[in-house]
Amino acid sequence: MLKLVGVETFYGKVKALHGVSLEVKDGQLVTILGANGAGKTTILNTISGLVEPEQGTIHFNGKRIDGEDPEKIVAMGIGHVPEWRRIFPELTVKENLIMGGYLIGKKDLLYERMEEAFKHFPILETRKDQTAGTMSGGEQQMLAISRALIMRPKLLLMDEPSLGLSPILVQDIFATIKELHQFGVTILLVEQNVNRALAIADYGYVLTTGKILLSGTYEELLEEEKVREQYLGEGKYIRRSKLWNG
């Protein structure tokens, strides 16, 4: 469904991505793991057209999308839940959802989709006329996810959805991601919450300073010493925590 080959993205003269190649297959939940500044957000922003790669190619369902307008990429079926949610804080919940769905063009359909979002996240319905910036972090995250889903994306890019949330809300967000995946949404998830992300993912990539260092399934990555040391703490503990599957 999504294929990046040799993608290099720069900020001015600084190279943030050094030839990134990765693949997300139809129906998969793939995660990108990596420390602060590794280039995770840059990968997602390059896919959604917010930044343009200098080298390499990005194909989505067989069509080349690198260099396309972000709007066109959304219309092709790629939704993006950005880092720190980036909802419009001054607008109401309803207005935020309308903004997310403006490309739909038909008001009836847009409202239908909004009702679906409310069914999925009832708290958003009770808050629909409240300005989004006054909601809790978890509620804002639900709004950011709903805003992306309103376009019915085939592929959903999620940038650290658990960032800054309390443990209980983190649990909720991961449950939501798992559910979306089970509904059949293909997901590319960026996370620092490595254990939880790998536990729900079909496949993972480990990124260090703009390069893919390793990739594999949960089990394969757990076998890698570097992953255990760097991201999951001490080895023995990890083997036990493998039992964790929420």
Ligand SMILES: Nc1ncnc2c1ncn2[C@@H]1O[C@H](COP(=O)(O)OP(=O)(O)OP(=O)(O)O)[C@@H](O)[C@H]1O
């Ligand atoms: N707008 C920008 N202008 C210049 N440099 C940038 C810009 N955005 C990111 N960078 C740099 O590019 C590199 C990758 O940043 P990126 O935000 O993609 O990392 P990340 O893995 O998402 O990090 P984090 O975990 O902190 O979100 C970093 O060195 C960062 O300083």
Ligand SMILES: [Mg+2]
């Ligand atoms: Mg980031």
